[in-house]
Every structure is written in structure tokens, then in C-alpha cells.
Amino acid sequence: MKIQRGDMVVVTAGNHKTSTPHKVTSISADGRKVVVENVNSAMRHVKRGHPKSPQGGRLEIDLPLDISNIQLHCPSCNQGTRVGFRYQEDGSKERYCKKCDARISEVAPAKPAYAKS
């Protein structure tokens, strides 16, 4: 999966388009929808006994967006980019920015089988 929970993303299309980075709070199991913090939020009325609002009342919740409308935000070139995967010299796997080639995060620890000799 190119986008993971906790990633910073920008919304590139749709009604909630924004160029400032926001945090991904969850991803649907099929990987098609993502919930992004403070994007596409709506007020929901909840009854008493709701864990986040024991008294009941109105609660602001974030609704899912289609994953095709978001891009990972690259901290080094400060924009939304496409993501690639590659193996490092030591055999560890990482995600990288396709625009500036910067490493974004490590995906898997070093494995000798993938190391370049």
C-alpha cells in the first residue's frame, strides 16, 4: 500500500482539495477510501452513551475520501508526489518520492537476499 496510516497527504482533487498536508487517520480494508484529519468533516448527532460524547449531542467526524484524490506529501520537496518502492544497498525496502528521489520511510528491514553485492 502506497499510503499508510499516519502519513501526511494532500488532497489533489474533489471538493476538499487542499495543498496543505493533513494526516491520514485510517484506511479502508480494501484500500480505496481514506479518512484524512480535518478534511471532509461533518456534524453528526449522537445519542447519550457515545464514547466520545457521553452526554450525547453533536460531534464533528471526518468522512472517508477516495484514495485517488489524495497524494503523499513529500517533506523534502514540500508537495504532493507519486510514491515508488525500491531496495537499498543493504537489502532494506523503502518508499521514495518520485519527484526528488528522497527517502520517505522504510517499509521492510534489511534482508540479505535483496542486498546488492
Ligand SMILES: [Zn+2]
Ligand atoms: Zn520529494
